[in-house]
Amino acid sequence: MEEFVVSQASAVSRIVAARQALLKDASNGRSLDRAGDREARLGEPERLLFDVRAGRISDFSMPTAMGQVRLFVTLD
Numbered sequence: 026m027e028e029f030v031v032s033q034a035s036a037v038s039r040i041v042a043a044r045q046a047l048l049k050d051a052s053n054g055r056s057l058d059r060a061g062d063r064e065a066r067l068g069e070p071e072r073l074l075f076d077v078r079a080g081r082i083s084d085f086s087m088p089t090a091m092g093q094v095r096l097f098v099t100l101d
Contacts, residue, residue, distance in 0.1 A: 026086065033080070039087070041074065
């Protein structure tokens with residue numbers, strides 16, 4: 026797992042990009058078939074986005090196209 030130290034703005038950008046990729050996969054039918062699983066997968070980036078913006082989370086892991094990454098957020 027790769028680890029990065031990023032600014033809060035960079036972390037938000039990465040979360041938004043991951044969320045957009047999940048939405049694109051869901052619209053192409055590549056998401057999980059069960060509606061509850063799909064909603065859970067799409068809800069995780071939403072929660073991360075709100076928590077990082079509010080400064081409640083400064084260390085988290087998230088999936089990317091290249092695998093899991095761990096981000097350490099520096100509060101600006």
